Amino acid sequence: MKAFTQHSGVVGPMDRANVDTDMIIPKQFLKSIKRSGFGPNLFDELRYLDEGQPGQDCSSRPVNKDFPLNNPRYEGASILLARKNFGCGSSREHAPWALEDYGFRAIIAPSYADIFYNNCFKNGLLPVILTEQQVDLLFKEMDASEGYQLTIDLVAQQVIRPNGESFNFDIDEFRKDCLVKGLDEIGLTLQSADAIKAYEKARAVNHPWVFGAIK
Amino acid sequence: MSGKTVYDKLWDSHLVKKNEDGSALIYIDRHILHEVTSPQAFEGLRMAGRKPWRLDTNVATPDHNISTDPAERAAGVAGIPDDTSRIQVQTLDDNCDHFGIKEFKMNEMGQGIVHVMGPELGATMPGFTVVCGDSHTATHGALACLAHGIGTSEVEHVLASQCLVTKKMKNMRVTVNGDLGAGVTPKDVVLAIIAEIGTAGGNGHAIEFAGSVFRDMSIEGRMTVCNMAIEAGARVGLVAVDEKTIDYCKGRQFMPSGEMFEKAAEYWRTLVSDSDAVFDSEVRIDGTTIAPQVSWGTSPEMVVPVTADIPKAEDQTDEVKQKGVERALEYMGLEGGTPITSVYVDRVFIGSCTNSRIEDMRAAAAVVKGHTVSSSVKQALVVPGSQMVKEQAEAEGLDKIFTEAGLDWREPGCSMCLAMNADKLGAGEHCASTSNRNFEGRQGNGGRTHLMSPEMAAAAAIAGHIVDVRTFTGDQS
Numbered sequence A: 001m002k003a004f005t006q007h008s009g010v011v012g013p014m015d016r017a018n019v020d021t022d023m024i025i026p027k028q029f030l031k032s033i034k035r036s037g038f039g040p041n042l043f044d045e046l047r048y049l050d051e052g053q054p055g056q057d058c059s060s061r062p063v064n065k066d067f068p069l070n071n072p073r074y075e076g077a078s079i080l081l082a083r084k085n086f087g088c089g090s091s092r093e094h095a096p097w098a099l100e101d102y103g104f105r106a107i108i109a110p111s112y113a114d115i116f117y118n119n120c121f122k123n124g125l126l127p128v129i130l131t132e133q134q135v136d137l138l139f140k141e142m143d144a145s146e147g148y149q150l151t152i153d154l155v156a157q158q159v160i161r162p163n164g165e166s167f168n169f170d171i172d173e174f175r176k177d178c179l180v181k182g183l184d185e186i187g188l189t190l191q192s193a194d195a196i197k198a199y200e201k202a203r204a205v206n207h208p209w210v211f212g213a214i215k
Numbered sequence B: 001m002s003g004k005t006v007y008d009k010l011w012d013s014h015l016v017k018k019n020e021d022g023s024a025l026i027y028i029d030r031h032i033l034h035e036v037t038s039p040q041a042f043e044g045l046r047m048a049g050r051k052p053w054r055l056d057t058n059v060a061t062p063d064h065n066i067s068t069d070p071a072e073r074a075a076g077v078a079g080i081p082d083d084t085s086r087i088q089v090q091t092l093d094d095n096c097d098h099f100g101i102k103e104f105k106m107n108e109m110g111q112g113i114v115h116v117m118g119p120e121l122g123a124t125m126p127g128f129t130v131v132c133g134d135s136h137t138a139t140h141g142a143l144a145c146l147a148h149g150i151g152t153s154e155v156e157h158v159l160a161s162q163c164l165v166t167k168k169m170k171n172m173r174v175t176v177n178g179d180l181g182a183g184v185t186p187k188d189v190v191l192a193i194i195a196e197i198g199t200a201g202g203n204g205h206a207i208e209f210a211g212s213v214f215r216d217m218s219i220e221g222r223m224t225v226c227n228m229a230i231e232a233g234a235r236v237g238l239v240a241v242d243e244k245t246i247d248y249c250k251g252r253q254f255m256p257s258g259e260m261f262e263k264a265a266e267y268w269r270t271l272v273s274d275s276d277a278v279f280d281s282e283v284r285i286d287g288t289t290i291a292p293q294v295s296w297g298t299s300p301e302m303v304v305p306v307t308a309d310i311p312k313a314e315d316q317t318d319e320v321k322q323k324g325v326e327r328a329l330e331y332m333g334l335e336g337g338t339p340i341t342s343v344y345v346d347r348v349f350i351g352s353c354t355n356s357r358i359e360d361m362r363a364a365a366a367v368v369k370g371h372t373v374s375s376s377v378k379q380a381l382v383v384p385g386s387q388m389v390k391e392q393a394e395a396e397g398l399d400k401i402f403t404e405a406g407l408d409w410r411e412p413g414c415s416m417c418l419a420m421n422a423d424k425l426g427a428g429e430h431c432a433s434t435s436n437r438n439f440e441g442r443q444g445n446g447g448r449t450h451l452m453s454p455e456m457a458a459a460a461a462i463a464g465h466i467v468d469v470r471t472f473t474g475d476q477s
Helices: A027-031 A094-102 A114-121 A132-144 A173-181 A185-190 A193-206 B006-013 B039-047 B070-074 B083-099 B114-121 B135-143 B152-161 B186-197 B219-232 B243-249 B258-268 B319-332 B358-368 B387-395 B398-405 B454-463
Strands: A006-014 A079-082 A106-109 A126-129 A149-153 A158-160 A166-168 B015-018 B024-027 B030-033 B058-060 B129-132 B146-149 B163-166 B170-177 B205-210 B236-238 B281-286 B293-295 B303-305 B347-350 B379-382 B430-433 B448-451
Touching: A006 A106, A006 A132, A027 A094, A027 B083, A079 A132, A094 A114, A106 A132, A106 A149, A114 A126, A114 A173, A185 B152, A185 B163, A193 B015, A193 B024, B006 B015, B006 B146, B006 B205, B006 B236, B030 B114, B030 B152, B039 B083, B039 B152, B058 B114, B114 B129, B114 B135, B114 B219, B114 B387, B129 B135, B135 B146, B135 B219, B135 B236, B135 B243, B146 B236, B152 B163, B170 B186, B186 B219, B186 B281, B186 B293, B186 B303, B205 B219, B219 B236, B219 B243, B219 B358, B243 B258, B347 B358, B347 B454, B358 B387, B358 B398, B358 B454, B387 B398, B430 B454
Parallel strands: A006 A079, A079 A106, A106 A126, B030 B058, B030 B129, B129 B146, B170 B205, B170 B281, B205 B236, B347 B379, B347 B430, B430 B448
Antiparallel strands: A006 A149, A149 A158, A158 A166, B015 B024, B024 B163, B293 B303, B293 B448
């Protein structure tokens, strides 16, 4: 997995609460058996005026000029500024895949849906949690200044504003460690293979109906 | 020390290892796979040169993108006209064959929507940890399982190690007491709960549904409720074991039998929250006050009783809510302050992992029996949740009742719940739907979803508009 230590980049907005994963990447694109290539269809129904189809060349599609991320001032945005309960709904990991493929490395929001939050970490995408007031302030600063950039330092757990002031954020130690080091979580778990086998052995004795039914 | 909740007990009994950083390794008893969220996980396994940790914990079936049209289904996987869909279904077949995972293939008896199939085959047993690359996995919590959705990376993780690295959630109890009124169903109960606590109300929590309403409810009804826990933000929803749970399990294909069943049942009966267990948060709802519910907006919390008006933006308390209501009304093409029963429907969908079990089929059939679908309704789909539900419904003659009334009787799959196949809404079309999400575009680009119970959707099909099933006479108006 791609490591994340520190990142500076242009901030782009998604100014509504409860953005669901259907909105982030609509269902027709979930038919792909690949992990990549979802970027052009990120926020597809909001971003374009027509209905997108998988495998289509998006460069010639009619663009919704009112969708903020289509505004040239947010071109190259790599930090998404969002509202509460971002990523609710379906468990599709295609949502973080699409955000990452578009070029986002981090999201800043007051809260996330649990499954989406979890999925981000598996893909080197950092979901930062700040308070609603802090997020409000960042929205105001971004609106006021074209090319607005932030720096996110995961090691120090800080979001650093252009004026040098910073907001601290909390994050699970395990998740931080995996992301900072770009660790292979499966490899890490398999280091506990003996503990897993011991658990299975005990379980097979205590709850013998658990194993063997499905052949 | 205080007692344990069902969730605490499930957590403790699946703990393989606690890590110093507060995370834990949790053992997964049952992993259910489908075509949409598994291909990249299998690919990951292959690229890393790994194999499934074990095989007898996994079961797979295609459900999300397959056609429900009988003629198309009869043509088999090779006959799926859409290339990307065919490749995805074929990839699941190939991966299961290659790795030796038990799969119920597209037209095989046993196939069905993952959350219908698991319990009905007995692949889901009380006390299990159950995961699937699908957010509605909480459905299995109706059998007192710790069941939740996972992403594709975790699908790969579970395949490779039979474990997940996770942190313990908080405990929430939603208690609903009192007798439900006539025409009020499990779907109405869960929609009322979501309306009360909001779509993020359960974030970070495992919800236990407790109280007389759930005790009185059938196991299938409990599945409908647990299914939508995620719509309240909770990955996990569950109901404690009682004798209904034990009875439900008896005789199912993968369940133990004889003495082994009795031994298992003895353990299952311990899966109730201790009387002195402490919940991090408690919600209480009076079941006698719940009316049939209908969603009017684009989030599952945007729900009103069928007797109510669609809310107005200006009546909202804060600015964010006002904006949300305004945007939702605009998308839905509705005006605040008008009765929800004034909404005409273009299509009707009875199905999905929320409401496609045999009891749902029976309930919908009872409403449409002897009536005719309104001429203003373009399509009314009934999609059974599994091959077994389909077979049972046909044995009871329910398919005939539906088709005689003018509804389409389809093959099992997820269908118009997420519109990955040809079953979808056109832009601007309103749909009376028994599914679980009314997000923008969920049932088709520009489509407008109204969530409700099977009885209410069936009544809407006949009336041509949203109607209170309690006063529904079958007259078209």
